[in-house]
Amino acid sequence: MGFIGTVEQYHSKDTIKLALKNGADANALIPLDKFFNESLPELRTGSKFYLHPLLFNGNLQTLYLNTADYSKTWNVQYGRRIINFDHNGSIHKGGSTTADFVLKSESKEEFDDKFNENPPPEDWPKQHPGVRFLNKTEISNQNSDDTKPMVIICHGLGGGSHEPIIRCISEELHKRGFETVVLNSRGCARTKISTPELFYGLQTDDLRSFVKLLRTSYPNRPFYAIGSSFGATILSNFLGEEGDKSDFVAAATLSNPWDMTDSTYRISSSFISRKLFLPAITSTLTRLVKSNRDVLLEDEFFSKEKIYAKYNSTPEFDDAFTAPLYGFNTAFDYYRHTSSSNRLPKIQTPLLIINSTDDPTVGVVSIPIPEVEANPYLILAKTNIGGHLAYLKSDLKSSWAVDRIADFFSKFNKEIETSKKPIVDYSPKTPYFLTKK
Secondary structure: OOOEEEEEEEEOOOOOEEEEOOOOOOOOEEEHHHHHHHHOHHHOOOOEEEOOOOOOOHHHHHHHHHHOOOOOOOOOOEEEEEEEOOOEOOOOEOOEEEEEEEOOOOOHHHHHHHHHHOOOOOOOOOOOOOEEEOOHHHHHOOOOOOOOOEEEEEOOOOOOOOOHHHHHHHHHHHHOOOEEEEEOOOOOOOOOOOOOOOOOOOOOHHHHHHHHHHHHHOOOOOEEEEEEOHHHHHHHHHHHHHHHHOOEEEEEEEOOOOOHHHHHHHHHHOHHHHHHHHHHHHHHHHHHHHHOHHHHOOOOOOOHHHHOOOOOOHHHHHHHOHHHHOOOOOHHHHHHHHOHHHHHHHOOOOEEEEEEOOOOOOOOOOOOHHHHHHOOOEEEEEEOOOOOOOOEOOOOOOEHHHHHHHHHHHHHHHHEOOOOOOEOOOOOOOOHHHHOO
């Protein structure tokens, strides 16, 4: 409770050594924790920050972020591109989604003219405000040998580039000189799916294919990544799978439900979360399957009865769809296997983690402090206030957490030689039972 926040920072005793840029000593190195404490003092243990005094707990912060009208506050514009996959998905080969690239500011007339010149496909729903499809010339021009930093954003459960916090992140990073793109999960952000399957927490191949596509277009750019909420789960799982082969020079997660089982119990345990946040999340998921019913019904797994049934919680939805579709016995079996804390020890990308202990939708007893202290690539900033994704400051137009992530990327890109791998003696272990055939 309250509007004065306090930071607790956690990290390994011997963090990775990063090569400094433009130093007198070409071989100068700085430990990751020292870089944070010197260049990002707001994230030191004991640092204070101030949020809106009337939004004095996690419920109020979260509720305001998701119900206030931010259409004119974070007025970012996106150019949408359909991304077709050729990898084997979890169920079907191929499939598609969309990626929304932040545009340079266009007048309403210019934006509307380009929207009308290249409208959405006929069977697609009306797009969110501020989203237009890129034309062929714009897509063909998405190639460059420059070294401008680029950020890929992974959004929350059933959300997309239109989410208030995603617009806030996109706008802030764009202002700071980063090329920014949001990878929408299949069926999200008013994207039509093309194969009868849904997204889930281990669907990392879509992100992997998208990163490879961007690397072909931008061979010299340093890539950064942000995951918010469920998008942080996907990003963390991806980083763990990639290990030391990751193409990201640095990454950040905000309000990651590290243990999805604990988070499910958390959101069901309080009256407000159970009555407000849980129904809203469940409604988003049920709308997604209904809006994509024509394609989903191509697979016998789906039926009209199942699609139009009433679901009162995410476990009910996942018991009906996600778990059986992807080979899990129950929703909680799915949650246990998909939780990104399982892959946290394998991450070998400098990663800033921000979680609040008053988050009403994410398990807080499972914030992975021991895992962070065992992995030299990780910095955890645990706060006592902020809610879920929010951290809204007194002006209600900025987020403390978003500012910290933007500061991290800006100073990392300015001070660290991103072309050089960190120096570290770290070999993540593989549990014995996973080596057994």
